[in-house]
Amino acid sequence: MTPINRRTALAGATVLAGTRFARAQAKPDVKLAMLVPLSGPWARSGLLEQMGARMAIEDINNNGGIKALGGAKLKLLEFDAGESAEKAKDAAQRMVAQEPDLSGGFGCWLSTFTLAATEVTERAELPWMTLSYSDLITNRGFKYVFQASPTADAQAKDLVPIIMDMAEKAGAKRPSKVALVGDNSASSVSFYKAIREIVIPEQKLISVADEIFTPPLADATTIVQKLRTGKPDFVLLQSTNAGDDKILVDKFAEFGLTSQKMAMVGGGGHWCQPELTKLTTKEHLEGVIVGLANWPGKAMADITRRFIERTKEPWFGHDSLFGYTHVMTYAAALEHAGSADKNKVMQALHTMDIKDGPARFFPDGRIKFDEKGRRVGAKLCVVQWRNGEPVPVFPDAVATHQAVWPRAS
Amino acid sequence: MRNGTAEKLRRDLTLLVVLSTVYATGSWFVSNSYYQLILTLVPIWAAFGVSWNILSGYGGQLSFGHASFFGIGGYTMTLALVYWNLTPWLGIPLGMVVGGVAAVVIGMPTFRLRGHYFALSMLAYPLAILYFLQYFGFQEMSLPMHRENPGAYLEFSDPRYYTLVAVGLLAVAVLTCICVENSRFGLALLAVRQNELAAEAAGIDSKTWKMRALVVSGMLAAAAGGLYACVQLVVTPDSVFGMLVSAQPVVLTLFGGVASLWGPVIGAAFLVPLSKGLDATVGSYLPGIQGVVYGAAVIAIILLAPDGLYWTLRDKFNKRPTPKPIPQASKPDRVGGSRATAGKPLMRVENLSKNFGGLRAVSDVSFEIAEGEILGIIGPNGAGKTTLFNLLNGVLPPSSGSASLDGVSLLGKKVHQVCHMGIGRTFQVVRSFPRLPLIDNVMVGAYGAGVTDQEAADAAIHALHRTGLADLAGVEAGSLTNKQLRLMELARALAGRPRLLLLDETLAGLGREECDDILDVLKRLRDEGMTIGIIEHTMHAMLRIADRFVVLDHGAVLASGPPREVVENRSVIEAYLGKKFLAAQNNA
Numbered sequence: 001m002t003p004i005n006r007r008t009a010l011a012g013a014t015v016l017a018g019t020r021f022a023r024a025q026a027k028p029d030v031k032l033a034m035l036v037p038l039s040g041p042w043a044r045s046g047l048l049e050q051m052g053a054r055m056a057i058e059d060i061n062n063n064g065g066i067k068a069l070g071g072a073k074l075k076l077l078e079f080d081a082g083e084s085a086e087k088a089k090d091a092a093q094r095m096v097a098q099e100p101d102l103s104g105g106f107g108c109w110l111s112t113f114t115l116a117a118t119e120v121t122e123r124a125e126l127p128w129m130t131l132s133y134s135d136l137i138t139n140r141g142f143k144y145v146f147q148a149s150p151t152a153d154a155q156a157k158d159l160v161p162i163i164m165d166m167a168e169k170a171g172a173k174r175p176s177k178v179a180l181v182g183d184n185s186a187s188s189v190s191f192y193k194a195i196r197e198i199v200i201p202e203q204k205l206i207s208v209a210d211e212i213f214t215p216p217l218a219d220a221t222t223i224v225q226k227l228r229t230g231k232p233d234f235v236l237l238q239s240t241n242a243g244d245d246k247i248l249v250d251k252f253a254e255f256g257l258t259s260q261k262m263a264m265v266g267g268g269g270h271w272c273q274p275e276l277t278k279l280t281t282k283e284h285l286e287g288v289i290v291g292l293a294n295w296p297g298k299a300m301a302d303i304t305r306r307f308i309e310r311t312k313e314p315w316f317g318h319d320s321l322f323g324y325t326h327v328m329t330y331a332a333a334l335e336h337a338g339s340a341d342k343n344k345v346m347q348a349l350h351t352m353d354i355k356d357g358p359a360r361f362f363p364d365g366r367i368k369f370d371e372k373g374r375r376v377g378a379k380l381c382v383v384q385w386r387n388g389e390p391v392p393v394f395p396d397a398v399a400t401h402q403a404v405w406p407r408a409s
Numbered sequence: 410m411r412n413g414t415a416e417k418l419r420r421d422l423t424l425l426v427v428l429s430t431v432y433a434t435g436s437w438f439v440s441n442s443y444y445q446l447i448l449t450l451v452p453i454w455a456a457f458g459v460s461w462n463i464l465s466g467y468g469g470q471l472s473f474g475h476a477s478f479f480g481i482g483g484y485t486m487t488l489a490l491v492y493w494n495l496t497p498w499l500g501i502p503l504g505m506v507v508g509g510v511a512a513v514v515i516g517m518p519t520f521r522l523r524g525h526y527f528a529l530s531m532l533a534y535p536l537a538i539l540y541f542l543q544y545f546g547f548q549e550m551s552l553p554m555h556r557e558n559p560g561a562y563l564e565f566s567d568p569r570y571y572t573l574v575a576v577g578l579l580a581v582a583v584l585t586c587i588c589v590e591n592s593r594f595g596l597a598l599l600a601v602r603q604n605e606l607a608a609e610a611a612g613i614d615s616k617t618w619k620m621r622a623l624v625v626s627g628m629l630a631a632a633a634g635g636l637y638a639c640v641q642l643v644v645t646p647d648s649v650f651g652m653l654v655s656a657q658p659v660v661l662t663l664f665g666g667v668a669s670l671w672g673p674v675i676g677a678a679f680l681v682p683l684s685k686g687l688d689a690t691v692g693s694y695l696p697g698i699q700g701v702v703y704g705a706a707v708i709a710i711i712l713l714a715p716d717g718l719y720w721t722l723r724d725k726f727n728k729r730p731t732p733k734p735i736p737q738a739s740k741p742d743r744v745g746g747s748r749a750t751a752g753k754p755l756m757r758v759e760n761l762s763k764n765f766g767g768l769r770a771v772s773d774v775s776f777e778i779a780e781g782e783i784l785g786i787i788g789p790n791g792a793g794k795t796t797l798f799n800l801l802n803g804v805l806p807p808s809s810g811s812a813s814l815d816g817v818s819l820l821g822k823k824v825h826q827v828c829h830m831g832i833g834r835t836f837q838v839v840r841s842f843p844r845l846p847l848i849d850n851v852m853v854g855a856y857g858a859g860v861t862d863q864e865a866a867d868a869a870i871h872a873l874h875r876t877g878l879a880d881l882a883g884v885e886a887g888s889l890t891n892k893q894l895r896l897m898e899l900a901r902a903l904a905g906r907p908r909l910l911l912l913d914e915t916l917a918g919l920g921r922e923e924c925d926d927i928l929d930v931l932k933r934l935r936d937e938g939m940t941i942g943i944i945e946h947t948m949h950a951m952l953r954i955a956d957r958f959v960v961l962d963h964g965a966v967l968a969s970g971p972p973r974e975v976v977e978n979r980s981v982i983e984a985y986l987g988k989k990f991l992a993a994q995n996n997a
Contacts, residue, residue, distance in 0.1 A: 039697030080688075080696040085549075086648045087688070089641055090446065094689050097443035112645055115549050119642035122554070123566065136549060186548035193546075214540075 029075035030066055030340045032057075032330055033095050033105030033126075034323070035117055040083025041241070045109050045269065045319050049131075050078065051311045052323030053106075055303075060331050068338040074331065081108040081117065088113035092120035102126055103340045104333070104349075106326040109319070111137060111152075111187060118145050127346045129329060131293060131322035133187060138372040144346050146369050148322065148329070148362075149293035150378040152187055155267070156194035158380045159291040160203055162394055163234060163265055166289075166382070170405035175233030175263075179209035181223055181248070182238030188212075191238050191267065208232045217244040220251035227257060234263035242270045246279040249288065259287025260406050266290045269318035272383060272390040277314070282388030287404055290390060292318050294325070295381040297398025299360050315389060321361065328358035329367060363397040414591040421587050421670055428674075429580050436572045445568040446640070447685045451677050452572070452579035453637050454657060458665070458673025459582040460629030461658035466668040467595055468622040469602025470520075474531035475630055475658055477515065477538060478508045480650035482631025483638035484542065487550045490562070497563040501635035508631025512624040520619055523605070535650040542646045550644045563639050571640055578636055579674070582629050586670055589625065593856040593865070596845075598622055599668070600853045604840035609824035610802060610833075612857020612905050630658075664710055666719025668844070675718050680707070720844075755780045755909055755940050756801075761810035763793075763800055763964075770796045772964040773810070778909065783931065783941045785955030785972070787948065789985055793964040794944040795837065798911050802834050803827040814909065828857055833902030834911045839894045843887030847878060847897055850886045854901035865904075872903040875937075876930055892923040896930065903934075910934075912943040916950055928954050948976065948985070960984070 034053050036046035057076045065071040079095050081088040088108050095105070104127035108114045111134035121128040122142045130137065130145070133152040138145060150158065160178070168174050180195065182188040192212075200207055208230030211223045217239070227235060239245050245266060252258065264287070270276075271290040296304050296316050303324070307316040329349075334340065337348035353368040368376045382394035384403055393403040436448040461475050485504035489495035495503070519530050542548070555562040565571055589595045597618040600608035605615050638644045648654070658673065665676030683706060687699035714721035754777040763771040771793045778784045788794050799805045801812055803824040812819045814830055822830070833854070842850050851872055855865035873879045876896045881889065889897060895915055902910055915931075916924050924947075931941060931954055945951050951958070951972065958975040960967040962984040968975050975981055982990065 039692070043696070080692055082688070082692075082696075084648060084651070084653075085643055085645045086641060089643065090443075090685065090688065093446045094443040097441045097445075112549055112643075115551055116641070116643040116645075119551060119554075134549070136551065140551060140554065142554075184543055186543075189543070189546060189548070 027065075027070050027072045028340075029073050030069060030334060031075050031077055031099060031102045032327065033077045033079060033099060033102050033107075035079040035081050035088070035091055035095060035105060035107035035113075036109050037082060037088075037113065038078070038080040042083070042110050044273065044275065046081065046107075048273070048313070048317065048319035049107075049109060049323035051313070052307070052316075052320030052325075053327050054323075055307055055310065055320075056324040056327035056331075060327065066331060066334045066340075068335045069340060072340070074327070076327070077102070079107075081110075081113045085112050085116040089116040089120060092117035096120060096124040096126060101340075103342055104129070104330050104345050106130060106323075106330075108132070118142065121145070125346070126342050127330075127333075127349055129326045129349075131319070131326075133293065135190070138374050142373065143350075144373075146349055146373045146375070148325065148375050148378070150380055151374065152190055153194050154378070155291060155293070155380050156191045157199060159236075159265070159267070159382075160195065160199045160205070162291070162380065162382060163263070163289065164203065166394065166403045167233070167263070167405045170403055172233075172405045172407065176204070176206060177208050177230070177232045178205045179211075179227055179230055179232035179235040180207060180238070181209070181211045181227075181235055182213075183215040183217070183240055183244065184212050185215060185240050187268075188238040188240060195236065209235075213244075215240060215244055217247045220247050223248070224251050224255045224257060227252075227262065228255065232262065234265055237264055237266045237271075238268075239266070240268060240270065242273050242276050242279060245271055245276060249284040250280055253284040258284075259404075263406055264288045268292060272317050273319075274314045274317075277388050282385070285385040285388070287406070288385045289393075289403065290383050290385075291380050292383065293378070293381065294318060294321055294362060295383050295390075295392045295398055296321050296361070297363060297392050298400055299398075317390070325358055325361045328361065332357050332367075363395045365397065418587065418591050421583075424671075425580060425583050425587070429576050433573055433576050436576075437569055439569070442568050443689070445572060447682050449568065449571040449575045449640055450637075450685070451681045452575040453633050453640065454661060454681050455674045455677035456575075456579045456582040457630055457633040457637075458658040458661040458677055459579070459586050460626045460633065462662050462668065462673050463586060463589055463598075463629070464619075464622045464626040465659075466662055466672065467589065467602065468598040468619055470619055470622070471524075471528040472531040472655075473528050473659065474534045474536075474655050475626075476535040476650045476652075476654035477531075478511060478627040478630035479634035479637070479654055480535060480538060480646070481508050481511050481627075482634030483644050483649040484547070484550075484634075485631070486635035487552060487638050487644045488547070490552060491550060496561055497635065497639050498561070501563075501632055501639075504631045504635040505628040508627040508634075509624045511631075512627030513620065515627075516620045516623045520616055520623075532655070535655055536652075539646040539650040542650070548645060552639065552642050552644075575636060575640075578632060581632070583670065583674070585625060585629060589622075590670055593862070594618070594621065596849060596853050596856060599842050599845065602668075603842050604836075606804060606824065607836055607840035608853070608857075610804075610828060610836070611854040611901060612825050612828035613853070614823075614825045660707060663717060664707060666717030666721075669717070669719045672717050672719045679718075753780050754778065756812070756814050756942070758801070758812045759810055761797070761800060761812055762808045763796055763805060764808045770964050771800060771807075774961070774964070774966055776959045776966065776969060778940060778942050780940050781935065781938055782956040783935050783943060783954055785951040785958045786942060786944045786961065787946060787951055787958055788961035788967070789946065792961040792984075794961055795913055796964075797961070798834065798913055798942075798944065801827075802832055802911060825857065828905060828907075831906075831908035832911060833905050833907030833909070835895075835898040835902050835913055835915055837914045837917060839891075839898050841886040841889070841894055841897060843885065845886060846883050847886055847889065848873065848882040850897055851900045851904050854904035858905040868904045868906060869900075872900040875903055875934065876900040877926075892919055892926060895919065895927060899927075899930065908940060910939060910941045910943075912941060914944055914946070916945060916947055924950050952976065 036049050037043050038046050057074050061073045065073045079091045081091055106129040108117050111132040114130045114132040114137055118128050122144050128145050131149050133149050135151040135153050138147045164175050209226040269292055304316040333345050333348040337344040355366050359365050359367045363381055364377045364379045370376050383390040384393045391401045392398040393401050439445050465471050482504035485507045486497050486500035489500040522530055555564055597613045600613055601615045608615055661676030662673045666672030684703050687702050692699035756778040759775045761774045786794055800807045803822050851869040855868040873882055876899050878896055955972055958972050959969045960981050968978045968981050
């Protein structure tokens with residue numbers, strides 16, 4: 001190399017360093033992507049998640065941004081996952097193509113969409129956080145995917161013992177007869193597979209009815225008749241949308257099968273969506289127990305209040321809470337990594353083990369992801385409809401009320 | 410390849426090579442991975458459209474359920490990869506085989522149905538398969554990622570390679586379609602599409618050709634589905650078997666141009682980027698609106714160009730060049746044997762009857778057609794003339810009686826088999842293939858006779874000379890006059906080199922001079938030795954040409970014999986003009 005070349009190289013390096021310095025001064029925004037259904041049948045869930053995420057972004061930015069990055073602000077880039085896996089995957093492709101400097105992202109609410117989108121994000125080496133339940137999501141050996149919820153299989157195994165303990169604690173005899181009602185969609189099918197093959201034998205339960213329907217449910221009369229004949233102590237309702245939930249509880253009420261006579265246990269965030277109170281009456285919902293991946297507890301009273309104020313939604317629920325928590329978890333990871341680089345963020349998420357900050361938003365109070373990207377110790381939450389509102393009853397960390405169980409007749 | 414297609418073939422092949430090269434080269438310079446994804450999806454959907462076009466465009470068998478094959482391709486490839494670790498390079502061909510087998514299984518029961526019933530039944534298959542897959546737990550299949558040697562598993566970190574593979578797939582599909590279009594395959598399909606009965610009467614075994622079309626189409630669709638799954642990385646029943654997947658090739662092809670080679674390609678080139686572009690633009694600030702804009706765009710185009718973009722543009726800008734004259738026919742041939750043997754009965758019909766429930770449409774009809782004669786079958790409307798022809802040529806099974814051609818029984822044979830025995834037929838309503846040149850319309854009849862391409866071309870040219878249409882050989886059938894169409898149909902029947910022609914009201918709707926022209930042609934044919942049975946109710950024309958009459962009334966033979974004798978027969982006059990006329994005549 002000639003001296004002239006060396007000088008040129010040095011000059012070049014100085015210029016480069018200068019640019020970098022200038023950029024650092026400007027504190028570029030740290031970009032997070034949100035890919036959720038904003039149109040189509042699942043749009044409402046996506047919008048609820050969006051509300052939570054937007055609030056978290058504001059909270060962070062109003063508190064001085066990411067301190068490890070000199071107070072850099074967070075910027076949320078929103079993408080619509082649409083109504084099919086194909087659309088979700090296309091949107092993910094668009095997202096990584098248009099925004100090469102993302103630090104991380106989250107979504108897509110529905111497991112099917114998440115599965116498709118993460119095939120893209122993993123190849124783009126973009127950290128991805130999700131509330132989706134499917135075990136498949138974190139069963140593919142991916143390094144950049146982080147699942148904050150307990151997986152569907154784990155939920156299936158946890159839910160029934162929790163419910164049975166709850167019955168005893170509420171003063172009823174330990175349930176011995178169960179009925180299964182659900183649709184034939186992916187999540188319900190895999191949920192009931194675990195229930196039938198593992199949970200029922202383990203808990204020495206007798207299954208008195210097993211009714212599977214194709215959504216949307218048109219009429220629940222035959223289901224009700226099976227339940228009246230079988231007289232289960234509790235019925236699991238594994239539907240996947242609020243419309244079917246309404247038909248089930250309405251038809252049960254019509255035949256006098258209220259929660260006062262037979263415990264009803266729904267699964268999934270839709271069982272707690274505010275719309276449900278408009279679709280059916282609070283009397284029909286009274287006492288329905290719902291198992292889901294998270295619910296804001298006592299510790300989040302302030303956030304809940306602020307959320308209700310700004311969104312006019314009746315409560316701060318499962319979907320919004322996850323939107324809020326995902327952003328907060330990223331903020332913690334960014335502080336930890338001290339860099340907005342997506343690979344550093346991924347490493348920070350893998351090494352993270354915290355019991356404060358965003359960890360407080362989970363009932364088990366800890367954020368640590370295992371090798372697969374599953375949150376260690378992720379626990380199921382149980383809420384119960386009381387007077388037109390779902391209230392947390394399990395675990396104790398979040399519970400504001402005691403569960404009510406129908407008196408043994 | 411068919412004769413007379415060399416020029417078109419050369420043009421299409423050149424276009425294919427140029428377009429693929431330009432597209433592949435152009436896409437190499439696109440670095441944005443989303444735009445690259447669109448560039449990959451365009452040829453995949455286009456290939457799917459091409460596959461649909463073969464069955465539904467050329468063959469006219471409208472399928473609303475082509476997702477069956479697309480999905481089978483996608484799922485076969487995915488399951489083979491997941492469970493056997495079989496690379497998609499082999500998984501996609503395997504999917505094509507499964508798709509082809511599925512086509513046979515689906516086609517066997519479904520081709521028993523026609524028209525709307527066929528279309529609706531096809532719709533049911535993907536929906537049924539979808540539930541099966543859900544039941545067996547294949548709701549969400551993701552393609553395992555191969556970090557080692559990804560190229561061997563059709564996985565590329567550089568998305569440009571996907572586009573190259575997709576272009577290759579489309580080239581294969583277009584090549585297949587070129588082969589179909591320019592061979593007797595395509596002509597047979599077009600004939601079936603226009604009128605299955607007429608095609609059968611021209612000797613085409615429609616069921617076999619339809620099945621072949623479905624198999625070819627199913628295999629191509631499966632290949633498109635397999636590659637689509639590779640690109641999408643996740644397969645769900647809805648994403649490959651869903652209603653929207655079935656709708657996609659229909660929309661693309663209707664938009665681009667049905668039954669045209671480039672139609673589906675044009676459709677995909679416009680609509681796929683439009684739909685994806687709308688997702689990326691308006692969809693990102695007003696989620697969901699992209700579907701509305703897309704739908705409106707499709708409606709607008711279909712209103713403005715109902716035949717599809719290709720045909721509309723072609724009609725507008727590319728007037729067909731003046732057709733070249735066709736070569737002179739080698740020699741007048743005498744298919745029907747020599748006149749010396751005239752008089753020997755060629756067709757014999759004995760006590761033929763047909764009941765439709767309580768209605769006896771044809772009742773104990775017996776007659777003969779002698780070689781080299783023109784037999785006029787006359788009778789008032791509703792006398793059973795057309796039903797009689799339908800019995801003779803296999804359209805309807807008779808209730809009783811017998812019919813034979815040169816001693817061989819005609820009954821129980823299918824329409825195309827009767828044609829192969831040497832009976833040509835024309836129909837009351839002319840069935841032409843308006844987009845095809847006259848010569849191709851006639852060639853359909855020649856292919857029906859199952860001859861080689863060269864023989865078929867010769868036969869068609871010869872038939873055109875015999876009917877005096879030689880000068881119009883290159884003209885599109887859609888622009889012919891009624892008389893020319895009648896002659897064209899006659900030529901089509903002649904091209905199959907029949908021994909006997911059954912003509913159903915060939916003179917219907919023609920003026921006197923036009924009638925004369927056709928009668929001249931018929932006379933010339935008789936002089937060349939052709940045997941003809943002709944249905945007509947215009948008595949004056951028949952008097953000038955027929956050697957003998959058979960008069961039908963209420964399904965039964967009322968009279969037969971030399972024309973002069975028959976028209977003076979009292980019962981014939983009564984049947985035609987009524988008792989009152991007869992009485993008035995007697996009084997006068």
